[in-house]
Amino acid sequence: MSAITTAAPRPRALRRIAPGLLLVLLALIGPLLAAHPIDTPITAPYAPPGDGAPLGGDQLGRDVLSRLLDGGTALIGSALIVAVVITLLATLLGCFAVLRPTLGHAVERTADVVILLPPILGIMLLALAWPGGGRVAVIIAAIVLGTPYAVRIVASAAAPLTRAGYIEAATARGEKLWYLALRELLPNLRATVLALFGLRFVEAVYVISMAGFLQIGPQPPAADWALMIRENAPGILLNPWAVVAPGLAIAALAVSVNLASASLTPRFARKAVTVS
Template sequence: MTATATIATQRARRVWPRAVARVSPAVLLVLLALAGPLIAPHRIDKPVTEAYGAAGGGVPLGGDQLGRDVLSRLLHGGSALIGSALTVAVLVTLLATLFGCFAALSPRLGQLVERTADTVILLPPVLGIMLLALAWPGGGRLAIVATATLLGTPYATRIIAGAAAPLAHSGFIEAAVANGERTWHLALRELLPNLRSTVLALFGLRFVEAVYIISMAGFLQLGPQPPQADWALMIRENSPGILLNPWAVVAPALAIGLLAISVNLAAEALTPDRGRKEELR
């Protein structure tokens, strides 16, 4: 084994445990949210205690404003939020990556992306969500997903375009242009493989932002409606009784925060350049 291979193996052995430690909380939380409906002890619409009943007995987290089991609703409320946030993050990252790579190669498209991003940034997120979600036929979770994707793509595209701009003028791009390669080849086969770290980091950030946007919309009752089990909706519904049963509000709030933090740490740990950064510490 060569010296370079030995050093690479030693680095991988040191970095791998740290990466696993960062990724594991996100994986466990996502699996728990997906399997939650299967392990919930009670039906989400069945009162099992008095309103804002205290924790204890068969209700470890007490009851909500209608006496329903908080734990059961908590276990049911995460899968839809994760699915919606994941959809937004995938769509925004995919669209931003495509538009950003082409924008870096086309000055005219790059100017259009920059102006569009500047315009969207000036629009307050809450106002944008309210305008688009309320105007969407039927509203609901689909409207929030579409709105978050629409509002998040221009700024994310600008990030990708900014990261791709220096590469667009590098030697390997000039060589590909001299060989007569088309723009789509330059964007997808030359630029994109060199933007893996940026794309993965962007995905983690977009997921976290999507979690907060969808949660905010749920708190404003622009997405899921009662009696659906949703973490943000649980916070809004049970906030008047926070002094009677704090878990009805604290538990879903902690779940949202832990989801955002754990996924962000996982994306950071999986970034290709992470190993070299850890080695420098």
Template sequence: MTAALPVAAPRPSRRARTTTLVATAALPLLLSLGGPLAAPHRVDTPVTAPFAAPGDGALLGGDQLGRDVLSRVLHGGTPLILGALLVAVVTTVAAVLTGCLAVLRPALGRAVERCADVAILLPPLLGIMLIALAWPGGGRWAVLAAAVILGVPYAVRVVAAAAAPLATAGYVEAALARGESTPYIALREILPNLRATVLTLFGLRFVEAVYVISMAGFLQIGPQPPASDWSLMVRENAPGILLSPWAVLAPSLAIALLAITVNLVTLSLAPDTTAKTVTRS
């Protein structure tokens, strides 16, 4: 008798993996957007001693003013997510339109390339400080504007590099021969073939926006106390991390979990570029 060979367990399908990642990413998003409704205490009301250990009055302890860390974490995600989403949408749309038009108009493409090269050389931290400090009134909108301005040049280069091979495709040349306008060719002929690039770029821009907004909040360039902001919580409670570690760890883990899960979901939703492509006639 021959021993039966062990049968390998079937690998989960791409759809199953995507569903799992989406469900995982939905948890921090729901907690962030719906957190204020579930917060046990008011965000600005002291409920315990400063830097108190976790107890009955505060599940994750108190911050530097004795406010409930859990309540402030539940309140602090909404501004970050909405701001990062706005930055990602504006940056991706601007990059897609500019990149697609640039590959169809060589003169415009060269100008965009030179401007992008110069902008990319600007250190992100210096760029944030220059834009935020020069913005009238500063604040959160200044940080969002800085994130868009710093993110568009890199995104344009990515879109232009992906769209360049498509500009010489047969269906694009046929559209040019028919006398179609440049915006029509960019939006109807080139853009539909950049779905994977655009979706991946959107995820990367969202994660980058989370990084930029969090860094600005940590430097107190954007939101100011007593706002409940994750990055601002890290900055404010850093001196008492040994007394109340969750006051720093909880917002830090929330930022990391948000960025990682959104990035993984975006990559899983992108079309499989290794699949056989269908050539348009």
């Protein structure tokens, strides 16, 4: 009975995972599919869709479709770095925190302080103070601000496990802290870690996009989806696709990855993580 129950949802899960995988793959190979150089004008400014430019031109007459195909790679790469680093740090620190009350208390107090700071304001402060600014500063700021709360999520999921018999037995054997965290706790947190990674990726997409819209991260003439929205907003009535297309791309990426993560995550873990 258990084998049938586990196998039944697979087709539905695959249908939810496929759009996210296809969109990520399209964004990664997009620069190879671009028909025109991203920095070369081929039409009049804000030209409507026509021959050679299916989505028209932007504020400088550059091909919107070519820039759209090129602009997702950096965004996905940045969001992936943020999600991976936060998930790794949160998993390690969260496991150590529940095994060492002193560290757990420090993590909780740090998370309380960080939660009070709006993410965009915190990223603006850190990115503007970072020498040279740019995308690297936004990535580091997103990691610094996102890790404490993620640690609390992992710690809350791991706390009940510390009272399990196998943890008490390992502690009685005199096992070291790293053994308890990595060999005893971590294997039982796979669902929580997977859900955390998916949601951190989606949050990173939104945060990095907002930073790009505010021109904190990538700078012109970079082909970035959020930057395209900012640059072409004044001409939205002349060529709406210059703004609508990158906006839809960001939304589709976030929604499809969120659905894929939810499909791969057991319901109990999903409820534990979505409170973030």
